[in-house]
Amino acid sequence: MRPKRQLRRQLRAQLRDIRVLLRESGYSILLFLLVVLGGAVVFHLFYTFPAEAERAGQSPGLGEAVYATFSLIFFETLLPFPDAWYLQALFFIIPVVGLVAVADGVLRFGTALINKQARGQKWQVAMASTYSDHIIVCGTGKIGYRVTQELLKYGRDVVAIEADENGRFVEKVRALGIPLLIADARRSETIIQAGVERADAIIPCTDDELANLDIALDAREINPKIKVVLRMFDSDLARRVEKGFGIHTAFSGSALAAPIFAAAAMRLDIKHSFYVGDDLLNLSEMTVRPDSPLIGWTVADLQQAYDLSVVFHRGNQHGDLHPDPEQKLCTGDFLLVLASLATLRQIKTLNGEF
Numbered sequence: 001m002r003p004k005r006q007l008r009r010q011l012r013a014q015l016r017d018i019r020v021l022l023r024e025s026g027y028s029i030l031l032f033l034l035v036v037l038g039g040a041v042v043f044h045l046f047y048t049f050p051a052e053a054e055r056a057g058q059s060p061g062l063g064e065a066v067y068a069t070f071s072l073i074f075f076e077t078l079l080p081f082p083d084a085w086y087l088q089a090l091f092f093i094i095p096v097v098g099l100v101a102v103a104d105g106v107l108r109f110g111t112a113l114i115n116k117q118a119r120g121q122k123w124q125v126a127m128a129s130t131y132s133d134h135i136i137v138c139g140t141g142k143i144g145y146r147v148t149q150e151l152l153k154y155g156r157d158v159v160a161i162e163a164d165e166n167g168r169f170v171e172k173v174r175a176l177g178i179p180l181l182i183a184d185a186r187r188s189e190t191i192i193q194a195g196v197e198r199a200d201a202i203i204p205c206t207d208d209e210l211a212n213l214d215i216a217l218d219a220r221e222i223n224p225k226i227k228v229v230l231r232m233f234d235s236d237l238a239r240r241v242e243k244g245f246g247i248h249t250a251f252s253g254s255a256l257a258a259p260i261f262a263a264a265a266m267r268l269d270i271k272h273s274f275y276v277g278d279d280l281l282n283l284s285e286m287t288v289r290p291d292s293p294l295i296g297w298t299v300a301d302l303q304q305a306y307d308l309s310v311v312f313h314r315g316n317q318h319g320d321l322h323p324d325p326e327q328k329l330c331t332g333d334f335l336l337v338l339a340s341l342a343t344l345r346q347i348k349t350l351n352g353e354f
Contacts, residue, residue: 028105035098039069039090043079047087053080073098121182125193128159128179132198135265136161138185138215139206143231145169147203150262152176154341159194161185163206185215192222201227201265209233216247229265268344271336283311284344288333292351300325306347308339 043065049055068078134157165182183190204212272283313323314334
């Protein structure tokens, strides 16, 4: 399915790119149309066939005049050479001006269409415009690059933004085959070009925590529903930002592991992540929904079926840090579970959260 989706995205990007190219060639196209239509109107109103012609004294119809002017641009004369000096002048001016417009337009359009590397960012913006429900990574330094790698492992679509085109990881990010915008993510138009209005999450992880906060607040203003995972170095400031601005997650400098950033953007209500050897474990919250198939299961059933640990259970009466394995799950029960990302997605899908 992924190759087909990539092919559709490439086709959509090509169509959008062609529209951009047409706008780039707009002046040449407009000049060409003015030459054709202007010449046609003049011939229709003022040109008359000479006496020796079969239609002596008559004027060409508007359609015929348009076709004659178009042909004249390419040195094909469908109308006999006129007697009036101003019409004679048109016979010399129209081919010159018309060919200049055609050559300029074709050259601009063709060169830009074929050589996407020369146009660089316009093609990257065209590709980014085809993404939706994706994750935007702002800053492709060491952390940003690893975050991007982890997200791609999870099968998520990523659009990256980097201010320094000579950055250490820029070429490596490009090699991942994702759109990379070389621009300042603090500018609203940059994250708009990255598709923030359609994005599922944004991860500002530059080396400047104030820039990260600026990007996060800007993204939230444009898309209030977007998931924000914010890189911060001051743990006290991180807590205040998370509480005061309603940003979903703000990590301090001691928690800058790329997999944790990526996991936090997965909409799985992850509260903490950590590695045990090579295994990434995640602590996540969930509430049993009214129509969930989990109703009636015991804690032991859930743990055995999905290879997870129920760390905490709270029902109508009280909470239990070590729930009884035979405790049955009911509508509205709150659970804190420890599991892998794949397992969390499975049980939350079963619970009707996706």
